[in-house]
Amino acid sequence: MSEQARKTAQTLEYLTGFGNEHSSEAVPGALPLGRNSPQRAALGLYAEQLSGSAFTEPRRHNRRSWLYRIRPSAAHPAFTRVDNGALRTGPFTETVPDPNRLRWNPLPDPAPGTDFLAGLWTLGGNGDATQRTGMAVHLYSANADMTDRVFSDSDGELLIVPERGGLLLRTELGLLSAGPGEVALIPRGVRFRVELLDGDARGYVCENYGRPFELPDLGPIGANGLAAARDFRAPVAAYEDSERPTEVVNKFCGNLWAATYDHSPLDVVAWHGTHVPYVYDLRKFNVIGSISYDHPDPSIFTVLTSPSDTPGLAGVDFVVFAPRWLVGEDTFRPPYFHRNVMSEYMGLIEGAYDAKAEGFVPGGGSLHNMMSAHGPDRETFDRASAAELKPQKIDDGLAFMFETRWPITATAQAAGADHLQRGYDDVWQGLERHFRA
Ligand SMILES: O=C(O)Cc1cc(O)ccc1O
Numbered sequence: 401m402s403e404q405a406r407k408t409a410q411t412l413e414y415l416t417g418f419g420n421e422h423s424s425e426a427v428p429g430a431l432p433l434g435r436n437s438p439q440r441a442a443l444g445l446y447a448e449q450l451s452g453s454a455f456t457e458p459r460r461h462n463r464r465s466w467l468y469r470i471r472p473s474a475a476h477p478a479f480t481r482v483d484n485g486a487l488r489t490g491p492f493t494e495t496v497p498d499p500n501r502l503r504w505n506p507l508p509d510p511a512p513g514t515d516f517l518a519g520l521w522t523l524g525g526n527g528d529a530t531q532r533t534g535m536a537v538h539l540y541s542a543n544a545d546m547t548d549r550v551f552s553d554s555d556g557e558l559l560i561v562p563e564r565g566g567l568l569l570r571t572e573l574g575l576l577s578a579g580p581g582e583v584a585l586i587p588r589g590v591r592f593r594v595e596l597l598d599g600d601a602r603g604y605v606c607e608n609y610g611r612p613f614e615l616p617d618l619g620p621i622g623a624n625g626l627a628a629a630r631d632f633r634a635p636v637a638a639y640e641d642s643e644r645p646t647e648v649v650n651k652f653c654g655n656l657w658a659a660t661y662d663h664s665p666l667d668v669v670a671w672h673g674t675h676v677p678y679v680y681d682l683r684k685f686n687v688i689g690s691i692s693y694d695h696p697d698p699s700i701f702t703v704l705t706s707p708s709d710t711p712g713l714a715g716v717d718f719v720v721f722a723p724r725w726l727v728g729e730d731t732f733r734p735p736y737f738h739r740n741v742m743s744e745y746m747g748l749i750e751g752a753y754d755a756k757a758e759g760f761v762p763g764g765g766s767l768h769n770m771m772s773a774h775g776p777d778r779e780t781f782d783r784a785s786a787a788e789l790k791p792q793k794i795d796d797g798l799a800f801m802f803e804t805r806w807p808i809t810a811t812a813q814a815a816g817a818d819h820l821q822r823g824y825d826d827v828w829q830g831l832e833r834h835f836r837a
């Protein structure tokens with residue numbers, strides 16, 4: 401399967417641009433012109449609107465897509481509860497919020513036959529999915545394709561951050577592929593199936609219950625910089641005309657529900673709109689930094705932001721630490737010691753991260769909750785304090801952060817995991833006093 405999927409992934413076409421009113425048809429003439437709901441849709445298709453915002457939200461935030469499909473989504477039997485596996489949802493109450501610094505190794509390998517959905521494992525989160533506030537941090541580890549089943553998340557959008565292995569995402573709006581170094585976003589409610597391009601796959605997911613991710617304002621940076629809108633890629637319409645029974649699994653207010661359709665629900669022949677999946681290559685990120693002195697705050701590395709109801713205070717920011725030059729004069733160049741009112745979950749896609757000498761590994765992650773003291777470990781502090789300050793290219797890794805205004809509460813499985821690093825505090829041991837009055 402993955403050989404065929406790999407070929408498919410290599411030849412995918414995309415539409416470009418973030419937030420566009422895109423349109424696409426897999427069969428010429430499938431997309432109605434001049435109206436959304438003709439009395440009889442073209443080619444005998446059914447018209448269906450999928451809303452990602454309330455009908456009445458300001459135009460800037462309004463999101464919806466019109467789908468023209470072989471069968472309407474409404475034609476299905478009752479959904480019934482299925483096992484939630486290792487998926488958890490806000491409110492997170494299994495443990496108390498922990499002020500300690502926490503760090504995990506990668507997830508253990510999953511049992512054979514674990515697909516993307518079965519391989520999702522929740523680390524923690526905040527907010528309340530029923531209130532559409534907050535977020536969850538999940539990891540996934542999979543070794544099998546999803547077959548004859550699709551997933552959709554009513555609780556939020558899914559920002560998928562592959563760390564190992566490429567993914568072919570077959571969505572209602574078409575196909576996307578995303579591998580390590582890229583991120584993919586599946587909007588709230590959009591059905592999709594994941595096939596593995598390289599056998600095994602591992603990565604991270606930010607489930608955002610709040611306002612959909614948008615590009616951050618650029619302020620004095622100007623009209624260009626950070627992630628460029630034109631580098632975001634949306635799929636072109638591609639449909640499955642299959643009468644095979646397909647299980648549709650829906651995450652709804654924290655629980656998984658399933659119904660078996662008598663056909664593939666990935667049967668959208670044409671669509672137009674703004675509620676669309678997309679993929680973005682993090683290597684295209686235009687990194688802005690200091691060209692004089694001091695280490696800037698990591699908000700300049702924001703790829704996407706989900707604003708909360710308070711201006712400037714994100715429900716969650718997605719931040720990337722991409723290859724860049726460091727040139728600061730008389731500057732401690734790695735991330736500084738800090739205590740942050742925001743809460744920081746960090747993951748590593750490849751290589752190393754400049755604040756940690758070891759222990760922070762690809763597929764692992766760290767959680768530095770609100771106000772917890774963290775920053776360079778002792779080895780990094782010693783090295784960077786003595787380093788010769790010539791221009792230096794940091795290009796040995798790709799790290800990211802989900803930074804949120806609310807503390808992240810770990811799930812019971814994360815707080816008690818064997819792969820939780822028990823001695824993490826020790827990385828800050830041995831920072832001697834050097835004070836001389
Ligand atoms: O804790 C971290 O490593 C993330 C981080 C990076 C940085 O460059 C400045 C502040 C910050 O929280």
Ligand SMILES: [Fe+2]
Nearest residue numbers: 740744768774
């Ligand atoms: Fe930090």
